[in-house]
Amino acid sequence: xxxxxxxxxxxxxxxxxxxxxxxxxxxxxxxxxxxxxxxxxxxxxxxxxxxxxxxxxxxxxxxxxxxxxxxxxxxxxxxxxxxxxxxxxxxxxxxxxxxxxxxxxxxxxxxxxxxxxxxxxxxxxxxxxxxxxxxxxxxxxxxxxxxxxxxxxxxxxxxxxxxxxxxxxxxxxxxxxxxxxxxxxxxxxxxxxxxxxxxxxxxxxxxxxxxxxxxxxxxxxxxxxxxxxxxxxxxxxxxxxxxxxxxxxxxxxxxxxxxxxxxxxxxxxxxxxxxxxxxxxxxxxxxxxxxxxxxxxxxxxxxxxxxxxxxxxxxxxxxxxxxxxxxxxxxxxxxxxxxxxxxxxxxxxxxxxxxxxxxxxxxxxxxxxxxxxxxxxxxxxxxxxxxxxxxxxxxxxxxxxxxxxxxxxxxxxxxxxxxxxxxxxxxxxxxxxxxxxxxxxxxxxxxxxx
Numbered sequence: 001x002x003x004x005x006x007x008x009x010x011x012x013x014x015x016x017x018x019x020x021x022x023x024x025x026x027x028x029x030x031x032x033x034x035x036x037x038x039x040x041x042x043x044x045x046x047x048x049x050x051x052x053x054x055x056x057x058x059x060x061x062x063x064x065x066x067x068x069x070x071x072x073x074x075x076x077x078x079x080x081x082x083x084x085x086x087x088x089x090x091x092x093x094x095x096x097x098x099x100x101x102x103x104x105x106x107x108x109x110x111x112x113x114x115x116x117x118x119x120x121x122x123x124x125x126x127x128x129x130x131x132x133x134x135x136x137x138x139x140x141x142x143x144x145x146x147x148x149x150x151x152x153x154x155x156x157x158x159x160x161x162x163x164x165x166x167x168x169x170x171x172x173x174x175x176x177x178x179x180x181x182x183x184x185x186x187x188x189x190x191x192x193x194x195x196x197x198x199x200x201x202x203x204x205x206x207x208x209x210x211x212x213x214x215x216x217x218x219x220x221x222x223x224x225x226x227x228x229x230x231x232x233x234x235x236x237x238x239x240x241x242x243x244x245x246x247x248x249x250x251x252x253x254x255x256x257x258x259x260x261x262x263x264x265x266x267x268x269x270x271x272x273x274x275x276x277x278x279x280x281x282x283x284x285x286x287x288x289x290x291x292x293x294x295x296x297x298x299x300x301x302x303x304x305x306x307x308x309x310x311x312x313x314x315x316x317x318x319x320x321x322x323x324x325x326x327x328x329x330x331x332x333x334x335x336x337x338x339x340x341x342x343x344x345x346x347x348x349x350x351x352x353x354x355x356x357x358x359x360x361x362x363x364x365x366x367x368x369x370x371x372x373x374x375x376x377x378x379x380x381x382x383x384x385x386x387x388x389x390x391x392x393x394x395x396x397x398x399x400x401x402x403x404x405x406x407x408x409x410x411x412x413x414x415x416x417x418x419x420x421x422x423x424x425x426x427x428x429x430x431x432x433x434x435x436x437x438x439x440x441x442x443x444x445x446x447x448x449x450x
Contacts, residue, residue, distance in 0.1 A: 030229070073222070124163045145185045175195070235251050284395035405435075
């Protein structure tokens with residue numbers, strides 16, 4: 001008996017996981033990717049002799065499915081996870097504050113750090129601790145919460161504008177790619193309940209010790225090839241149709257037959273490709289919108305950043321990372337700056353951004369005042385995530401569609417997680433599980449592939 005055929009459209013993390021899951025489940029898998037590279041929103045290039053990631057992506061220890069993906073492709077040893085959560089928070093002219101976990105059991109493990117967070121007054125710290133407990137008690141699956149924004153909810157509980165700016169935004173902006181006043185309360189509750197107030201070690205931060213090309217693309221391609229997955233790069237799926245109730249993909253004019261199709265492309269592209277028969281609200285997918293992330297890449301002639309990662313408040317700078325080693329830089333220091341919810345910086349010239357951010361470095365780090373800037377360039381992910389605002393969950397589809405054999409994967413699907421690498425991997429797992437279940441029950445088999 002021949003193995004069932006699965007076509008995966010899209011080679012981002014969701015598509016890579018879906019392809020691996022289907023192949024591990026016994027299917028014959030072909031993965032098509034329109035670009036020359038795999039990895040989707042996580043990619044690397046070379047600029048001026050440096051290995052450069054498009055932006056800094058991190059994960060938490062609670063991102064167990066992403067960690068399992070790295071282990072599955074043999075790349076887990078290429079990532080590092082903090083022994084315990086420890087984030088230095090810097091502000092101009094102020095001593096460093098810390099967000100770190102203590103040996104206390106959850107949820108008390110963050111209490112000493114929060115109570116010692118000197119950018120806030122004592123009453124603000126106590127209020128924030130009480131509010132955090134209330135936020136952690138909310139149910140992220142309560143759809144009514146998704147109709148509310150985090151910012152007004154915080155204000156109703158007495159959080160000051162200062163506390164929202166320097167504490168709540170500090171945590172929400174990088175995880176939801178929006179400030180607190182614009183972010184979904186339900187997704188914020190997910191972040192706090194799972195990432196900060198769940199297991200005591202849940203929020204320990206991890207990141208790649210190598211560029212994404214070596215962390216995701218290379219290992220995943222090798223793992224896929226080992227299980228017999230055919231990878232077609234620079235292969236553009238132009239549309240999907242339904243014939244005899246089954247999905248058919250058209251790739252560069254070629255009709256591709258399969259028993260199941262997993263569409264693992266960004267939500268706006270999925271809206272364009274999905275046939276009307278899918279039952280998916282294509283206008284709803286478009287309504288999810290997009291929020292950009294702007295990434296600054298700065299090479300100094302000496303060490304400026306005193307830690308591997310630093311977060312700034314009262315500054316245009318946000319999260320900063322020392323990427324000297326992964327970039328292959330022999331002298332000086334290469335710092336990347338991730339500017340989440342960075343719409344206000346999109347389209348601005350490099351000279352304009354230099355004028356804003358180099359003085360900001362000098363205001364935070366004394367060494368920057370003596371340093372020579374050797375390189376300063378910018379990468380922009382205009383569609384980094386969907387806009388994780390109130391009311392968006394109604395537009396996030398499940399993996400299954402109304403067409404037998406047609407499935408969806410992507411961080412925009414209803415995984416219960418924000419648009420993160422963890423969400424992308426979980427969506428690929430869900431799509432693969434649904435596709436394999438459908439194949440076992442005889443749903444979606446095409447005559448050509450039978």
